[in-house]
Amino acid sequence: MQTIVKIYFYMLLMVQISSISFADSDPANPAKTKKPCGFPDDMNCFENKKVADADEVNANFKALLGRIDNINSVNGNIGIGTNSPSSGLHLYGGGWGSIITLSNTSTGRNWHMGPTETDYFTISQSNVGDWIAIRSNTGFVGIGLMYPTHRLHVNGTARSDQATFDTSSDRRVKKNITPLTGSLQKIQKLQPVTFEYIDDYKEDKESLDGKQMGFIAQDVKKVCPGMVTTTKETFGDQKIEDFHILNTSNLTPMLIDAIKELTAEVIQLKARIKVLEGKKNGCISEKSDYPQRQRQLL
Structure with missing residues (x-):
């Protein structure tokens, strides 16, 4: 971008150089002309291919370019929209918006x-x-x-063909570590849904077209409040102060914990089925060691 600005600026100077005006020139200089050249009467004009003395060269770039407000004669800074540029190229505009x-x-x-x-x-x-x-x-x-x-x-979808994102997970940077429990009951209360985004929200986001799958953040908040945050959002004519954001990454540890709970139940049920089958075949007495073996399995 900096290179483009420099090239454009130099090109602009080259295009306009034939009509540049010089102040305080010698009236006797034969290069000077009184022909109209688009500058105020108190400024001097010189014809092309004529020679001006060095002490007569005092270019006024404000008159030349019309849009550049000031070139600082001390540090060479250029100001657009300001008479006191503080950097090499200083662009200034009132209010907010594009510069x-x-x-x-x-x-x-x-x-x-x-x-x-x-x-x-x-x-x-x-x-x-x-x-x-x-x-x-x-x-x-x-x-x-x-x-x-x-x-x-x-805002929308992001794609990565090969890159991966890592998360800090070193024990040394964590505290108040406690096992996650009771996830199966919470997972059972979550309701996956299919839905479509309203037109005002998806605008030109092609990735949001068509039927989607997911959750409703307000519903998840009732079961797992820590998975939902709020922020400000504007779309269409709506300005929402409490737009709900769902952190679905928290579902991963919950699903793992729920699977562990189900696995424990399956092991327990298998042990009970084995005992019941043994009783049916007359191979297990009332003094069976089933409770002890069940504890070992768990």
Whole structure:
């Protein structure tokens, strides 16, 4: 991006250099002309291919470019929208919105870049809302939404052909460790559903089209409150203060614990069936060692 800006700026100078104006020139200089050249009367014009003395060269880029407000004569900084640029290229705009706009006239698409009123830097496409947002005070990055609430917040689906994501799980960084129990009962209360997203929410997100499978966050919250959080969300004409977010990764340890509970029940039932079959065949006495063997199996 920096290279593109530099190239564009230099090209602009090259295109306009033939009509540049110079102040305080010697009236006797034969290169000077009084012909109209598009500049105020108090500025001097020189014809192309004529020579101006070095002390007469005092270019006014504000008059030349019209959109560049100031070039600092001390440090060479360029300001667009500001008369006191503090960096090499300083772009300034009032309010919030785009500071840089890239347009394609053949497609009618415009890309906008700039800060918002709440400390975000955004890149978006007009009338589409393909947002990339970076929040400076938290480091949160959002793709497909304007207000990310996590380090990486993707609105839609993400694909990885080979990459994997690892999670810190070292015992030395954890405390208050307790075994997870009672998961089978909670799993039985969860209700998987099929559904479709409303039009205002899915907008241009093709991945959200058609029938989906999953859970309703409000229903899961009644069974497992720790799996659900809330955030702010805007879609269509709606502004929701308590938009529910479901952390489905917590289902993995719960499912493992539920499987262990079922396995224990299966082992117990197998032992009982074996005892009952033995009694039926007359091979087990009332003084059977079944209780002891059952405890060993468990």
